Amino acid sequence: MARDTWFETVAIAQQRAKRRLPKSVYSSLISASEKGITVADNVDAFSELGFAPHVVGATQTRDLSTTLMGQELSLPVIIAPTGVQAVHPDGEVAVARAAAARGTAMGLSSFASKPIEEVIAANPKLFFQVYWLGSRDVIAERVERARQAGAAGLIVTTDWTFSHGRDWGSPKIPEQMNVRTMLRLFPEAIARPGWLWAYAKTLRPPTLRVPNQGRRGEPGPPFFTAYGQWMATPPPTWDDIAWLRELWGGPFMLKGVMRVDDARRAVDVGVSAISVSNHGGNNLDGTPATIRALPTVAAAVGDQVEVVLDGGIRRGGDVVKALALGARAVMIGRAYLWGLAAAGQAGVENVLDILRGGIESALMGLGRASVHDLIPDDIVVPAGFVRALGVPSTGDEETGPD
Ligand SMILES: Cc1cc2nc3c(=O)[nH]c(=O)nc-3n(C[C@H](O)[C@H](O)[C@H](O)COP(=O)(O)O)c2cc1C
16 A cells, blocks of 8 residues: 555544545444444443553464354454445445455445445455345345355344434435435535545446345445335344244354343354444444443353454454453454545555554463463453343342442
């Protein structure tokens, strides 16, 4: 990457994204909900954790490789599915190329801007993410398309709560890109010439369509049409999840698990992986940081399913903290979106390189030769940090003053 586009931390990628993207697109990436308690806690909680380094005992080389849902990964970090449009004209294809170049896998949102067939051509280590949208027949058809395309696994996300208000205001996302909308957005876009030029070169404005909600080869419905159908769909039951898992038959992740009782039910319905996730804080505000919920969930089911964490990962050190506390791998969301906005495919590669470098440094300091050697003892966990959600009460807890 040219020296002038390279960045040394994810925070700098974020600053670049903010400078490059129109305000409404950048604010869609920040997302969050209500007061923003959860989105902040996802990040801040990592700062409460410390390391317990060794003075001697570092190895000269360190092994970062692992496997997840049957895929070999060169580092324990994969791309989280994100349904964001208009960040970069190459969108998810650029992200897939970057993940492939760095030897890792990718979750593709069913609200992504590129058809799954194009994205898989760039990276076959692809897990297709579905929301519960439409009847079982419609969902089956969508999943069948992903199978035909060659998806290596399915990610099912069920934690969305349609919470749309934010105390700092939400961006006005247009229904569709017609001349009227383009005129309205022009002042915002002209202030971001780099972004505007990237789209102008393609002679195509962002479409705001979701091609993976339609049939192969079709443009797919507009984002808001699909969103409306989703709102009108009854949320899934555990029977529905068991049905979909059975139908898919291959590697299957339930994303959004925060509680031990839910994790156990996920095991019962036969999932291969769970992600301890609160949707990046975009959902039920007040949900604790995922890293606070991870240790109890991992201790309960980590020997039965692969446990992934997502939410708040901004550094390699965060990845190491999550692994030491029980995750097999992590997914990143905003971090790679900022990289994509800042410098396209190269920006996403840059983010993955930053995380790899940070993992290497932390392993070195901790005297661990492999990501598989990390243990809770490597991490300083302050009293009261962990939130054990969905654990039956023993009745021994203090009840406070009378
Ligand atoms: C802008 C944005 C869009 C997202 N869209 C989706 C989506 O379509 N499907 C999904 O399962 N999760 C979605 N997520 C959640 C991510 O998969 C992931 O859980 C979250 O980004 C992790 O937190 P982080 O951004 O702090 O890394 C989205 C997150 C963001 C920030």
